[in-house]
Amino acid sequence: MNHSIEKNEQYALIRLAETEFGGEVPTAFETATRSLIREGYSNLIIDMASVKSIDTAGFGSIRKINRQCANELGIMVLVSKDDNLIDSLEDIADLTILPTVEEAIDAVFMNDLENDFRNDDDEYDGEYGAGQEPEQ
Secondary structure: EEEEEEEEOOEEEEEEEEOEOOOOOOHHHHHHHHHHHHOOOOOEEEOOOOOOOEEEHHHHHHHHHHHHHHHOOOOOOOOOOOHHHHHHHOOOOOOOEEEHHHHHHHHHHHHHHHHHHHHHHHHHOOOOOOOOOOOO
């Protein structure tokens, strides 16, 4: 698999230099992404600008890694402007596809904020809030 990886504090960006996400690519993709997840990168941005087609193994690989990121409270964002590619991926549940890397980075930060708010709500113990009068 021809690719490059850029690591940031909040995410890892994988830039694929393949025209087809098939053959040996899905297996190499899974190996690379699982390694990143083990390193603590639950937010993955996959730049698929050069990818024109995906085979069955590729769909399975994307589905697995997307689910694994979600299980780690992260997000996997695919970046593509290719309408045919995007249409072929629409059956994958909860998959985020955006047209630019910049928008994908924004989605990562939004996902982290949502997780932070969710954690804050979980910590609420009901002892304070609007409409409650202090006991006297």
